[in-house]
Amino acid sequence: VQLVESGGGEVHAGDSLQLSCTASGLSIANGNIRWARKAPGKGPEYVSSANSGGRFTTSRDTAKNTLFLEMNNLRPEDTGVYVCAADLNLSYNSSTWHYWGQGTQVTVSS
Numbered sequence: 001v002q003l004v005e006s007g008g009g010e011v012h013a014g015d016s017l018q019l020s021c022t023a024s025g026l027s028i029a030n031g032n033i034r035w036a037r038k039a040p041g042k043g044p045e046y047v048s049s050a051n052s053g054g055r056f057t058t059s060r061d062t063a064k065n066t067l068f069l070e071m072n073n074l075r076p077e078d079t080g081v082y083v084c085a086a087d088l089n090l091s092y093n094s095s096t097w098h099y100w101g102q103g104t105q106v107t108v109s110s
Contacts, residue, residue: 001025001099003033003084008104011074019069019104021084026099029062032087035069036094038103039080044094047082074108081105 003026007019023033035058036044047069049057059068067084082104085097 001086003086003099003101005082005084005101005104008082008106010107010109013075013108013110015074015108016070016072017074017106019071019082019106021067021069021101023065023067023084026086027062028060028065028067032090033067033084034087034092034094034097035067035082035084036097037078037080037082037106044083044085044097044100046092046094052078071106074106076108076110079106079108 002024004022005019007017011017021033035047037047038044047056055073057070083101085100087097089096
């Protein structure tokens, strides 16, 4: 199993970015691939529409076996390395996830 993220970059507050997570050896259609953010000095934090105030949404392209994270109205506190991983136990607890990708850096300046 391999998960590869892409799409990060340096943006200004209020900008948008779309990240991609392409999987091999595991089907995106299973619905158990999730996004997390690793901020400096912190553990991975699950990223979702709910805990982003609706600014972040996920979508998938099953033909390309790719999960997307659309991030709108970015804030400096959104800065970090965004990684995807497999939540095989459907726990939504990032400490139990598997097959972490290398991540893609997102830097938001004010």
